[in-house]
Amino acid sequence: MRYIKSFFFISLMSLSLSAPAETALQVITLQHRFADDLLPTIIPMVGIDGTATGMRNQLILRASPDRMRDIEMIILQLDVARVNRRITINTVSYTHLTLPTIYSV
Numbered sequence: 314m315r316y317i318k319s320f321f322f323i324s325l326m327s328l329s330l331s332a333p334a335e336t337a338l339q340v341i342t343l344q345h346r347f348a349d350d351l352l353p354t355i356i357p358m359v360g361i362d363g364t365a366t367g368m369r370n371q372l373i374l375r376a377s378p379d380r381m382r383d384i385e386m387i388i389l390q391l392d393v394a395r396v397n398r399r400i401t402i403n404t405v406s407y408t409h410l411t412l413p414t415i416y417s418v
Contacts, residue, residue: 343370
């Protein structure tokens, strides 16, 4: 079922009448990021005559060859492994600490 949806979606994009003939369709499989992570950066780059969408780890792009080269360069910079960090918090118990008593007159 997943492959049927992907095929249907790609077929619709390739049959799009709004895209001029000088644009190219390309599916880019991401290695370290999800398409939703990169789409906010990629969508403005495709231009008026292009489209950008994605599913899971695949970007589906239609853009002019010049724009496609620029997009591919940006994807190479953004599709990098995430850095996992471990945060350790030490807590101190103050239950055995005696605080001075303050008297007021």
